[in-house]
Amino acid sequence: MPWTETRHANAEALAAAVATRLSAMLDEAIAARGAATLALAGGRTTPPILRHLAAESRDGSKLTILPTDERWVPAVHADCNLRQLRESFAGVDGVRWVALVPERPRGKADAAFANAMLATVDAAFDACLLGMGGDGHFGSLFPGAANLDEALDPGSADAAMAIVPDPMPAAGPHPRISLSLARLLHSRQIILAVTGNEKHTVLARAMRENDPMHLPIAALLHAAGSHVEIHWSL
Numbered sequence: 001m002p003w004t005e006t007r008h009a010n011a012e013a014l015a016a017a018v019a020t021r022l023s024a025m026l027d028e029a030i031a032a033r034g035a036a037t038l039a040l041a042g043g044r045t046t047p048p049i050l051r052h053l054a055a056e057s058r059d060g061s062k063l064t065i066l067p068t069d070e071r072w073v074p075a076v077h078a079d080c081n082l083r084q085l086r087e088s089f090a091g092v093d094g095v096r097w098v099a100l101v102p103e104r105p106r107g108k109a110d111a112a113f114a115n116a117m118l119a120t121v122d123a124a125f126d127a128c129l130l131g132m133g134g135d136g137h138f139g140s141l142f143p144g145a146a147n148l149d150e151a152l153d154p155g156s157a158d159a160a161m162a163i164v165p166d167p168m169p170a171a172g173p174h175p176r177i178s179l180s181l182a183r184l185l186h187s188r189q190i191i192l193a194v195t196g197n198e199k200h201t202v203l204a205r206a207m208r209e210n211d212p213m214h215l216p217i218a219a220l221l222h223a224a225g226s227h228v229e230i231h232w233s234l
């Protein structure tokens with residue numbers, strides 16, 4: 001099976017355990033290569049995990065951090081994932097932050113900026129932390145997006161793509177820039193953190209049925225050669 005599943009007693013226990021796993025992954029990367037690159041999801045599930053990780057007061061100068069996806073909003077906007085990530089790591093100095101969207105984006109969402117930024121990041125992420133929406137999206141790879149097929153192509157050469165969710169989600173109703181499945185899979189370790197019974201039911205369905213056009217997360221779980229470490233709690 002290309003995934004392992006760990007159930008935690010509650011969301012707080014999950015946050016502490018996932019932070020410990022990420023910390024070990026970063027230590028390993030720094031010991032092996034002198035630096036570590038982390039791709040981190042936004043949304044509501046990851047901030048408690050990241051606050052635990054940041055509390056371990058790592059030397060941020062060895063870290064490069066980027067969001068797995070971003071909303072097409074200014075950097076100061078409440079819905080900006082990078083802004084939220086930076087807040088979670090407040091007090092950790094020296095991190096190299098990589099944005100996927102220009103500081104003041106204009107016009108239609110466009111992945112050119114993100115692809116240029118990603119070209120400056122090491123080939124493989126040392127760790128990638130993903131969340132999942134109740135509709136089975138991860139990153140900003142939403143069911144119903146016109147170019148979902150392309151974005152989920154494991155052979156795609158595009159690291160990032162513009163995605164227009166259809167319908168727009170209630171949380172973060174904006175066009176998005178998302179790393180493609182191919183780019184996300186280029187990670188040494190992938191963790192998927194999911195909380196709540198409803199989401200766990202969706203996840204269990206994606207494990208049984210590989211139908212990524214309806215549940216995009218299935219593409220990640222069933223990708224050839226991938227291994228996803230799933231952590232969940234009710």
Ligand SMILES: O=C1O[C@H](COP(=O)(O)O)[C@@H](O)[C@H](O)[C@H]1O
Binds near residue numbers: 139
């Ligand atoms: O819109 C997004 O949603 C997913 C899931 O978020 P959650 O609040 O349900 O945990 C998130 O992983 C992604 O980064 C974000 O942009």
